[in-house]
Amino acid sequence: MRWDVFAWAAFALLLFAAEALAPGAFMLWLGFAAAAVFLVVLLVPVQIPVLAQAAAFVLLGFASIQVYRKWFRGRERESDQPALNRxxxxxxxxxxxxxxxxxxxxxxxxxxxxxxxxxxxxxxxxxxxxxxxxxxxxxxxxxx
CATH class of the missing domain: 2.40.50.140 (Nucleic acid-binding proteins)
Known part of the structure; x- marks a missing residue:
């Protein structure tokens, strides 16, 4: 197994674990981006340069966070007691x-x-x- 495939898999798992320890939905979406880069690096037979892998992670991370902000963040349930802690x-x-x-x-x-x-x-x-x-x-x- 190539080191970059292993590194992206470990990085994705690390981000998912960080999200489990401190939930807030931010690391989850970066974990999805790292998992996507892992799958690309695993399935593409040619060696992809590390800089291109990092650029793909940054772009996928940005895109996944925008997906979260647009479609998931606004769909949180309204509280039946909005003044509970006020x-x-x-x-x-x-x-x-x-x-x-x-x-x-x-x-x-x-x-x-x-x-x-x-x-x-x-x-x-x-x-x-x-x-x-x-x-x-x-x-x-x-x-x-």
Missing amino acids: RSAALVGRVVSLERAIVDGRGRVQIADAYWEVTGPELPEGAAVRIVGGDAMTLQVEQA
């Missing part, structure tokens, strides 16, 4: 009472066991407010 977005629409009055545009509410800073119009303590938006740990509210 707590402030998940609270939008809830009506709660102010724990601390809004003075100079800032106040505080308690939701379950967490205290949230709020911004909104001047309102007294205990007033009902509706959460209309959020940014990190600060919620935007309006009078309910």
Whole structure:
């Protein structure tokens, strides 16, 4: 067996293993490109220069990543809970009472066991407010 055939097979397997260890779909497509070069080098009876093999890998790698970006990347499933890891977005629409009055545009509410800073119009303590938006740990509210 020629060394270049063995090298492309090992390189393709190495890229597939790297994808298995750190999934992200990038190494997978480069592995497909290396496997394609392996098949070409294996099946073509004449010796292909190493520079031409490397150029073929680069071109096939670029093409395979473009295939992924165009046809597979946009087809990921939509989440049934898009605000799952964005707590402030998940609270939008809830009506709660102010724990601390809004003075100079800032106040505080308690939701379950967490205290949230709020911004909104001047309102007294205990007033009902509706959460209309959020940014990190600060919620935007309006009078309910």
